[in-house]
Amino acid sequence: MADLVSHPDEVRVVSRRFGQGATAIERYLELDGYKAVQKALGMGPDAIVNEIKNSALRGRGGAGFSTGMKWSFVPKQSAKPKYVLCNGDESEPGTCKDRLIFEQDPHSVIEGVVIAGLAVGAASGYIYIRGEYRYLSVIMQKALRDAYAKGFLGKNIFGSGRDFDVYWHGGAGAYEVGEESALMESLEGKRGIPRIRPPFPAVVGLWGGPTVINNAETLANVPHIILGGADWYAKLGPTKNGGTRLFCLSGNIAKPGVYELPMGYNLKKMIYEVGGGIPNGRSLKAVVPGGASCPCLTAAEVDVNMDFDSVAKAGSMLGSGGVVVIDDAQCIVKFALRTMKFYRHESCGWCIPCREGTDWLEKTLIRFHSGGGMMKDIDNMQYLAENMLGRTFCPLGDAAAMPTIGFVKKFRKEFEDHLEGRPCRHEKEGAGEPLPVMAH
Amino acid sequence: MLGNYPTERSALVPTLLYAQDEIGYLSDEVILEIAGRLKLTELEVRNVISYYSMLTTKPRGKFNLQVCTNISCMVRGGEEILHHCAKKLGVGHKETTPDGLFTLEEVECIGACSWAPAAQVNYDFHENLTPEKMDAVLDEYRKKATQ
Numbered sequence: 001m002a003d004l005v006s007h008p009d010e011v012r013v014v015s016r017r018f019g020q021g022a023t024a025i026e027r028y029l030e031l032d033g034y035k036a037v038q039k040a041l042g043m044g045p046d047a048i049v050n051e052i053k054n055s056a057l058r059g060r061g062g063a064g065f066s067t068g069m070k071w072s073f074v075p076k077q078s079a080k081p082k083y084v085l086c087n088g089d090e091s092e093p094g095t096c097k098d099r100l101i102f103e104q105d106p107h108s109v110i111e112g113v114v115i116a117g118l119a120v121g122a123a124s125g126y127i128y129i130r131g132e133y134r135y136l137s138v139i140m141q142k143a144l145r146d147a148y149a150k151g152f153l154g155k156n157i158f159g160s161g162r163d164f165d166v167y168w169h170g171g172a173g174a175y176e177v178g179e180e181s182a183l184m185e186s187l188e189g190k191r192g193i194p195r196i197r198p199p200f201p202a203v204v205g206l207w208g209g210p211t212v213i214n215n216a217e218t219l220a221n222v223p224h225i226i227l228g229g230a231d232w233y234a235k236l237g238p239t240k241n242g243g244t245r246l247f248c249l250s251g252n253i254a255k256p257g258v259y260e261l262p263m264g265y266n267l268k269k270m271i272y273e274v275g276g277g278i279p280n281g282r283s284l285k286a287v288v289p290g291g292a293s294c295p296c297l298t299a300a301e302v303d304v305n306m307d308f309d310s311v312a313k314a315g316s317m318l319g320s321g322g323v324v325v326i327d328d329a330q331c332i333v334k335f336a337l338r339t340m341k342f343y344r345h346e347s348c349g350w351c352i353p354c355r356e357g358t359d360w361l362e363k364t365l366i367r368f369h370s371g372g373g374m375m376k377d378i379d380n381m382q383y384l385a386e387n388m389l390g391r392t393f394c395p396l397g398d399a400a401a402m403p404t405i406g407f408v409k410k411f412r413k414e415f416e417d418h419l420e421g422r423p424c425r426h427e428k429e430g431a432g433e434p435l436p437v438m439a440h
Numbered sequence: 441m442l443g444n445y446p447t448e449r450s451a452l453v454p455t456l457l458y459a460q461d462e463i464g465y466l467s468d469e470v471i472l473e474i475a476g477r478l479k480l481t482e483l484e485v486r487n488v489i490s491y492y493s494m495l496t497t498k499p500r501g502k503f504n505l506q507v508c509t510n511i512s513c514m515v516r517g518g519e520e521i522l523h524h525c526a527k528k529l530g531v532g533h534k535e536t537t538p539d540g541l542f543t544l545e546e547v548e549c550i551g552a553c554s555w556a557p558a559a560q561v562n563y564d565f566h567e568n569l570t571p572e573k574m575d576a577v578l579d580e581y582r583k584k585a586t587q
Contacts, residue, residue: 090551174492174493188447257554324553
């Protein structure tokens with residue numbers, strides 16, 4: 001079990017049942033469990049969609065798209081069955097929040113899936129959990145069995161006359177599969193290669209049928225919104241950025257952990273007051289605000305409110321909630337290299353700009369970090385990364401390119417310090433040579 | 441499980457993992473068997489296996505030690521933990537100790553960022569690691585192997 005933390009500034013919506021044994025269905029019921037879905041059964045699809053729209057809930061996976069609007073794209077009539085797909089393939093570096101939801105409050109995700117299904121006219125849902133979260137798949141499978149046993153899932157749920165099935169599905173290790181169309185491909189038993197859009201999943205999704213795909217945290221919020229009301233939820237955050245979110249504080253920070261804070265909470269406050277600042281007498285150098293895909297913010301840029309629109313204005317993204325703090329003992333070039341190594345490894349290989357671009361960028365950064373770089377490499381990296389943007393089937397190409405552009409632009413001096421064979425100033429004892437790679 | 445999906449093919453990845461759990465890796469025989477049961481060609485199955493990093497067609501040690509060195513773990517000493525394990529066990533990436541106990545792998549983010557540096561052994565999490573703690577974890581598994 002993961003360690004839980006707390007801070008007085010937290011507003012507990014999604015995490016309100018954490019640490020209270022809510023994986024046990026009896027306990028979940030005591031804590032207002034399965035009340036929201038029963039309310040939703042009496043609401044009618046349009047009413048549910050409007051409630052979620054008005055709550056200003058936006059996707060918590062990374063893209064931040066309006067959840068209510070996404071649901072409204074599902075056509076009323078459909079020849080093929082409709083589906084709800086919960087994206088539990090949490091793999092964005094810096095992100096460890098869906099893990100806690102699955103560990104501490106799995107039934108809230110099940111409930112969210114059913115309510116989403118009622119909103120769009122689906123009768124089945126899938127909860128896809130990444131393969132490495134084995135113990136969480138065990139917990140979810142038990143939660144599903146318990147819900148079926150009580151008649152909350154299956155035929156005639158809650159005596160409503162409606163049927164609803166929810167199934168668990170496990171992954172087997174692939175970051176790209178967290179992208180919604182690759183997720184569908186994976187669930188269909190194939191390699192996780194993304195699909196070209198349009199058509200969008202809401203119209204043509206799983207097995208050709210309209211499919212609503214939402215992140216686990218997004219779905220876990222849904223029952224709370226149904227019970228507490230759209231107005232209440234929307235007012236927790238700034239305009240068009242309703243609610244709270246789970247922020248995963250990690251990196252060079254005194255008190256790492258997952259904290260639930262209102263949308264719009266100030267990042268500087270988050271680092272110094274919630275996170276306890278930078279330990280070991282070091283100072284802040286940079287922050288990755290929402291997982292590895294987001295351009296970094298320098299220490300001078302952290303006075304920004306953490307909601308989708310404010311962070312976008314600041315040139316980055318709220319993303320997945322993975323706040324990775326970097327101190328002045330870290331080498332930005334090495335950080336950029338490790339980030340690119342990740343994207344090169346995880347690129348599915350379908351699109352040339354991503355497959356070749358990530359590989360070239362990683363090789364250049366390896367050479368650069370070890371002192372073999374040339375001045376023109378710095379501009380070339382930025383130029384190549386910019387040419388990857390918007391030219392791929394899925395955002396992984398953008399996710400690799402944007403942080404690179406950010407590092408090179410904002411920390412150019414540090415890149416220049418690696419030129420002319422100068423050894424990296426930040427090289428630590430014990431890090432040494434990379435391990436020999438036998439096969440991938 | 442097949443009844444959970446409208447197409448049998450959807451059961452492929454979970455089935456491969458179940459088989460791998462049983463035997464330790466995906467042997468040629470198992471691949472043919474699964475292909476037959478799901479009415480897929482051997483090529484289609486191998487095609488899928490090669491995509492997913494948890495699936496392997498090579499035998500591994502009893503304990504699969506996977507150390508994360510991605511960004512949150514890296515800045516908190518993840519690489520040092522990896523190199524410590526490599527030295528202690530005398531193996532490199534995806535290599536198995538001669539006694540067949542441990543296979544070491546450097547992996548991407550496992551979702552333990554706020555409890556970094558972290559590793560998994562047969563997908564059980566070991567977090568807030570130090571080299572000393574890592575040694576204790578390895579000893580625990582060595583003991584387990586003799587029971």
